[in-house]
Amino acid sequence: MQYNLPATVVDLAEVRSDLMSPHDRDISRYPAFTSLRRVGAADHYQFNFASTFANGRGEYCAVSTGMYVQCFDADLADPYRLLVLGPDTLRIRVASAGSCRYWGEFGTESVVSGPMLTLIAEPPGMQPAHFVAEDRQRVAHVYLHRSELASLYSGAEEDLPAPIRAFLRGELCATYLHATTPSAELLDCVSALMNCSLDGRGRWLFFRSKALEIICRVFDSISAADSEAAYGLSISAQRAIAKARRILEQEFTNPPPLDALARAVGLSRTVMCSGFRLLTGKSVYEHVTEIRMQQALILLGKPGVRVADVAHALGYQHASSFTAAVRKFFGTHPRALRRHPPGV
Secondary structure (H helix, E strand, O other): OOOOOEEEEHHHHHHHHHHHOHHHHHHHHHHOOEEEEEEEEOEEEEEEEOOOEEEEEEEEEEEEOOEEEEEEEEEOOOOOOEEOOOOOEEEEEEEEEEEEEEEEEOOOEEEOOOOOEEEOOOOOOOEEEEEEEEEEEEEEEEEEEHHHHHHHHOOOOHHOOHHHHHHHOOOOOOEEEEEEEEOOOHHHHHHHHHHHOOOOHHHHHHHHHHHHHHHHHHHHHHHHHHHHHHHHOOOOHHHHHHHHHHHHHHOOOOOOOOOHHHHHHHOOHHHHHHHHHHHHHHOOHHHHHHHHHHHHHHHHHHOOOOOHHHHHHOOOOHHHHHHHHHHHHHHHHHHHHHHHOOOO
């Protein structure tokens, strides 16, 4: 991943304001677009683009004054970098394909390849966070303003996971990042948005329903008990766990032993393991397996690559061990996964 790419600062509030009236826009303002089509409402449109930057299609839909959806199916020619500012906006990304990296001054980093769910909530006063995307992006984003969240959960705040309640009340003391493998239902939402055949008002209503479904399913994916405990971790412990995650994401083919990993991040083995599970919902071993399976999807999607070669590339000494891991994680064998990858 390249850190020295040119970057553009994006304020999510300004983006929404600028895109709310696409019928007033001249397509010449968007040189990458080959078409821009309004879909039934001034705040809902589709676009196609073909340029040195990317090839593909996308859609933007403002479903209320405080919530909008963007979805893309595009091949990026080169890594694309943004600096994103949105302390009052909850950001949800559900991807069935694509690679990206997210990091900032808060010490938390997310490295994403393949199917992944990411939720980000930031307290006020943060510097813009870095976001870099590359490869094919098949993804749905839902942006939810704090005021809209308050409206949706008026009188029912206790139904929200602890860090989301803290975001709603303006009590977050550090950026909250939730990253995990998306459920089949969430991946179906991405496909449904990309393949919707409706038009006009019906399409807008469909996008609204899918945005709400994504929000509900994402909140449900955050364990209430785990999020309560994780929210109580010290900032230094959270940063140490984030560092452990970065180490594992860089060395997943040959991860360090638990004792060595704990020493590297300045925690005891017990605190690191318990904190890792509280923050991620997974053990260290489960997290490494998840990274390997994400990479397996990418490698198995490349024509001519043998299963044995994929197993070796991911750190498995025997192809049989890799096959067993794939069966346990995906419920099928590698060759079937190659023919029918999840979420596509």
